[in-house]
Amino acid sequence: xxxxxxxxxxxxxxxxxxxxxxxxxxNLVGLLISIELMLNAASINxxxxxxxxxxxxxxxxIMTLFVIGLAAAEATLFLAIVxxxxxxxxxxxVERVDxxxx
Amino acid sequence: MHDFxxxxxxxxxxxxxxxxxxxxxxxxxxxGLALTLTGTAxxxxxxxxxxxxxxxxxxxxxxxxxxxxxxLMLSPPFYLKRPxxxxxxxxxxxxxxxxxxxxxxxxxxxxxxxxxxxxxSPTVAQIGRSLLTEFVFPFEIISVLLTVAIIGAIVLARDLxxxxxxxHDVSTSREESK
Numbered sequence: 001x002x003x004x005x006x007x008x009x010x011x012x013x014x015x016x017x018x019x020x021x022x023x024x025x026x027n028l029v030g031l032l033i034s035i036e037l038m039l040n041a042a043s044i045n046x047x048x049x050x051x052x053x054x055x056x057x058x059x060x061x062i063m064t065l066f067v068i069g070l071a072a073a074e075a076t077l078f079l080a081i082v083x084x085x086x087x088x089x090x091x092x093x094v095e096r097v098d099x100x101x102x
Numbered sequence: 103m104h105d106f107x108x109x110x111x112x113x114x115x116x117x118x119x120x121x122x123x124x125x126x127x128x129x130x131x132x133x134g135l136a137l138t139l140t141g142t143a144x145x146x147x148x149x150x151x152x153x154x155x156x157x158x159x160x161x162x163x164x165x166x167x168x169x170x171x172x173x174l175m176l177s178p179p180f181y182l183k184r185p186x187x188x189x190x191x192x193x194x195x196x197x198x199x200x201x202x203x204x205x206x207x208x209x210x211x212x213x214x215x216x217x218x219x220x221x222x223s224p225t226v227a228q229i230g231r232s233l234l235t236e237f238v239f240p241f242e243i244i245s246v247l248l249t250v251a252i253i254g255a256i257v258l259a260r261d262l263x264x265x266x267x268x269x270h271d272v273s274t275s276r277e278e279s280k
Contacts, residue, residue, distance in 0.1 A: 023195035
């Protein structure tokens with residue numbers, strides 16, 4: 001039942017959910033949620049490859065730890081940016097945040 | 103036991119992922135993300151990552167809880183009618199998903215299947231030792247990154263009265279120069 005490709009299929013579906021959300025959401029917090037989904041799919045891949053292809057090593061697990069740390073840092077900054085954007089535009093819809101448009 | 107964890111975690115993760123992108127209400131989407139993260143933490147256990155599973159729940163779910171508070175502050179009241187999604191955006195998003203999906207499925211189906219090895223899952227001591235010897239440089243970099251993120255978040259989210267003064271000074275000095 002559990003094999004490498006079942007984990008890969010699961011993480012692919014999660015990644016595609018995140019990609020769908022990235023394209024469809026127009027809300028900054030919704031985009032953050034989609035990014036977290038995609039990062040999560042990536043960490044499932046790291047863990048699965050580590051377990052099935054390189055058993056007994058820890059490289060994939062450490063990569064997953066780094067992904068979790070990076071996601072935490074990114075969420076912090078993202079929420080701060082959302083807060084600043086909301087104060088400036090009174091909205092967190094990405095289509096209204098267009099002052100830097102070329 | 104491992105099959106059970108895989109099926110349960112997988113169903114939780116998929117249901118949460120679908121809820122996170124389909125839910126119209128952002129609050130429900132954040133709860134769906136929390137469900138996905140919990141399911142993923144369950145998936146890490148049969149992969150020999152008990153420590154990672156605990157870290158996932160401690161760090162990631164904590165971050166999501168904070169995000170939920172932000173969503174409650176920033177979203178309009180729940181009794182207001184949510185705007186409908188436009189069909190064009192959904193069609194474009196589905197197209198993007200299909201474009202991503204085809205090569206990914208091909209890559210998965212061409213992955214050589216490996217027998218489920220019963221190797222010892224790495225211990226916490228092994229992870230810690232490797233983190234402080236082999237991976238000490240990225241480890242230190244990530245601590246610097248977290249510090250920078252904290253300081254940056256404070257700077258970004260702070261109300262900036264002195265900036266308004268600067269803008270005011272510039273505008274008055276322009277008027278004076280005229």
